[in-house]
Amino acid sequence: MIDVKELYKEFKVFQRPDGVWASVKSIFHREYSIIKAVNGVSFHIDNGEIVGYVGMNGAGKSTTIKMLSGILVPSSGSLTVNGIIPYKNRVANAKNIGVVFGQRSQLYWDLPVIDSFMLHKRLYDIPNDVYAENVKHFTDILQLGNFIHQPVRQLSLGQKMRANIAISLIHNPPVVFLDEPTIGLDIVAKAAIRDFILEINKQRGTTFILTTHDMNDIEHVCQRLILIDKGEIRYDGSLNNFKQSYGEKYILTCQIKEFKAVPQSELFYIEEKTDEKKILLFGDKSKISVSDAVNYVMKAYEVVDISIQESNIESILRQIFTQ
Amino acid sequence: MKVKKKLHLWYTLTATGLKTRTIYRASAWMASFWGMVTFLIQILIWRSLLGAGARFGTTFEEMLTYLMLTQIIVFLINSSAGLQIRALVRTGDISVYLLRPINLKTLLFFDDLGKNIFQAIVVTLPICAVLAAYFGVVLPQDPLVYLYVSIMLLNGMAMLFLYRYTLGLVSFWFVENPFIEWHFQNIESIFSGAVLPLWLCPAWLAALSQYLPFRYFTYEPLALFVGKSELSVANNILIHQYIWLAALFALERLVSTRAMRKLTLQGG
Numbered sequence: 145m146i147d148v149k150e151l152y153k154e155f156k157v158f159q160r161p162d163g164v165w166a167s168v169k170s171i172f173h174r175e176y177s178i179i180k181a182v183n184g185v186s187f188h189i190d191n192g193e194i195v196g197y198v199g200m201n202g203a204g205k206s207t208t209i210k211m212l213s214g215i216l217v218p219s220s221g222s223l224t225v226n227g228i229i230p231y232k233n234r235v236a237n238a239k240n241i242g243v244v245f246g247q248r249s250q251l252y253w254d255l256p257v258i259d260s261f262m263l264h265k266r267l268y269d270i271p272n273d274v275y276a277e278n279v280k281h282f283t284d285i286l287q288l289g290n291f292i293h294q295p296v297r298q299l300s301l302g303q304k305m306r307a308n309i310a311i312s313l314i315h316n317p318p319v320v321f322l323d324e325p326t327i328g329l330d331i332v333a334k335a336a337i338r339d340f341i342l343e344i345n346k347q348r349g350t351t352f353i354l355t356t357h358d359m360n361d362i363e364h365v366c367q368r369l370i371l372i373d374k375g376e377i378r379y380d381g382s383l384n385n386f387k388q389s390y391g392e393k394y395i396l397t398c399q400i401k402e403f404k405a406v407p408q409s410e411l412f413y414i415e416e417k418t419d420e421k422k423i424l425l426f427g428d429k430s431k432i433s434v435s436d437a438v439n440y441v442m443k444a445y446e447v448v449d450i451s452i453q454e455s456n457i458e459s460i461l462r463q464i465f466t467q
Numbered sequence: 468m469k470v471k472k473k474l475h476l477w478y479t480l481t482a483t484g485l486k487t488r489t490i491y492r493a494s495a496w497m498a499s500f501w502g503m504v505t506f507l508i509q510i511l512i513w514r515s516l517l518g519a520g521a522r523f524g525t526t527f528e529e530m531l532t533y534l535m536l537t538q539i540i541v542f543l544i545n546s547s548a549g550l551q552i553r554a555l556v557r558t559g560d561i562s563v564y565l566l567r568p569i570n571l572k573t574l575l576f577f578d579d580l581g582k583n584i585f586q587a588i589v590v591t592l593p594i595c596a597v598l599a600a601y602f603g604v605v606l607p608q609d610p611l612v613y614l615y616v617s618i619m620l621l622n623g624m625a626m627l628f629l630y631r632y633t634l635g636l637v638s639f640w641f642v643e644n645p646f647i648e649w650h651f652q653n654i655e656s657i658f659s660g661a662v663l664p665l666w667l668c669p670a671w672l673a674a675l676s677q678y679l680p681f682r683y684f685t686y687e688p689l690a691l692f693v694g695k696s697e698l699s700v701a702n703n704i705l706i707h708q709y710i711w712l713a714a715l716f717a718l719e720r721l722v723s724t725r726a727m728r729k730l731t732l733q734g735g
Binding site for chain 1: 483567570
């Protein structure tokens with residue numbers, strides 16, 4: 145289905161100099177630096193998988209998605225989507241995939257949502273019955289009914305996102321890339337989108353690759369997690385294994401009266417939030433129990449309030465990325 | 468069946484372009500209103516210059532016919548492909564366009580066509596008809612002239628689109644310099660006879676225009692229409708149009724492949 149081998153993507157970036165003279169000089173001679181956005185990534189994704197593709201900002205998630213969509217040409221390495229090499233065959237690849245860029249809209253800004261749907265019907269040459277069924281189905285589960293005839297510019301962020309997700313699936317693509325589909329949405333809208341992904345996956349066996357910063361998305365929807373950091377894969381495997389192999393983690397959030405210099409310990413990691421007068425203690429039950437950690441904090445600081453958060457993906461990732 | 472589907476797609480793309488143009492009614496009407504005011508001023512200047520009867524080898528009616536048709540045709544074969552591409556590159560929305568299973572040129576061409584049909588036929592044509600009825604225009608008698616003019620105008624439209632589109636693609640290299648395109652558009656409007664008919668231009672300028680494609684966009688067909696050139700040279704003009712069309716097409720292909728490569732190397 146999706147096969148990526150030793151994929152590299154480098155960008156040449158113009159170093160804009162400071163100062164007037166330097167910028168005049170840069171007209172004649174420019175200094176470039178090379179950024180390795182994707183640095184030797186390999187993975188294989190089978191039909192019907194829902195994969196969370198996770199990493200910090202600038203980790204190379206969107207660059208990978210763009211290469212899979214045929215918008216970007218890799219610097220080296222090989223990739224195929226449904227047997228097609230995306231950058232060599234952009235139009236053929238486009239017919240087989242659906243893409244949502246959470247930061248951009250595929251809908252015509254000035255026209256009602258339904259007009260963009262109609263345009264996609266022609267662009268993707270969707271048979272009448274399939275189109276009618278999909279519009280009805282998506283309208284029902286994504287609740288597009290009360291705004292489908294409104295111009296896109298009048299819609300709320302959540303409505304726009306739901307419409308964008310619907311349009312990316314209207315031609316029944318076997319593979320869908322969702323690049324931050326829940327960005328900026330409220331809890332209800334996020335839940336609707338997660339349920340929709342699960343339902344389509346179950347009904348049609350559609351493969352989803354989901355990038356997101358909301359770890360609840362991953363926990364609700366994905367079976368598999370690919371973790372990317374500075375262009376390299378740090379973890380690729382099932383979500384359960386990930387949780388287990390990274391131990392039983394927890395976070396103590398403590399509201400404190402004042403900060404004191406407290407030495408870090410090998411048993412846990414403390415992050416100080418000076419402006420909020422808070423400390424976060426990232427712990428691991430295999431090293432130190434929750435009660436011991438609480439005792440430690442109570443002794444070290446004058447604690448006003450304390451809350452305990454059991455391990456979830458977010459806490460694990462935070463620990464991996466902040467250490 | 469395949470042809471029918473293609474036509475259907477083109478129709479939908481054109482209709483979408485037309486619809487987006489009709490959304491902002493107030494701005495469409497204001498643009499037409501000021502367009503007409505400028506046009507009217509032009510007409511009045513020519514009337515006072517030419518008065519009754521012919522001067523500079525031109526009658527007022529010929530001039531008016533030329534101006535009016537130029538106006539309609541400029542709207543009809545207008546292309547904002549260049550501007551659109553620039554905006555798409557700047558905002559990064561180009562990546563959304565590249566997700567669609569269609570080439571960018573086709574998409575922009577029919578979008579332009581839809582917008583142009585609205586502007587030229589719904590807005591400009593009726594106003595020109597009123598002005599024509601009031602001032603009077605010259606119409607050719609020979610049906611062959613209509614046939615030749617139609618073919619030439621279709622060629623001219625294709626040429627202008629290719630020219631503007633190629634120019635727009637150049638913005639991949641000069642994202643931060645809108646003036647490049649602006650200079651080229653000024654050259655275009657002078658040498659295409661849109662500002663002043665070429666038969667009134669200084670001899671050196673008219674001579675120079677022979678070596679450029681611009682006069683074949685609208686000037687040549689309209690000169691034939693108002694009787695400033697003869698049917699005997701019509702075939703010769705068509706040959707020139709086809710040669711230029713081929714050259715522009717080749718240039719567009721060359722620039723297009725390079726621009727796409729650059730774009731997909733840099734990222735949308």
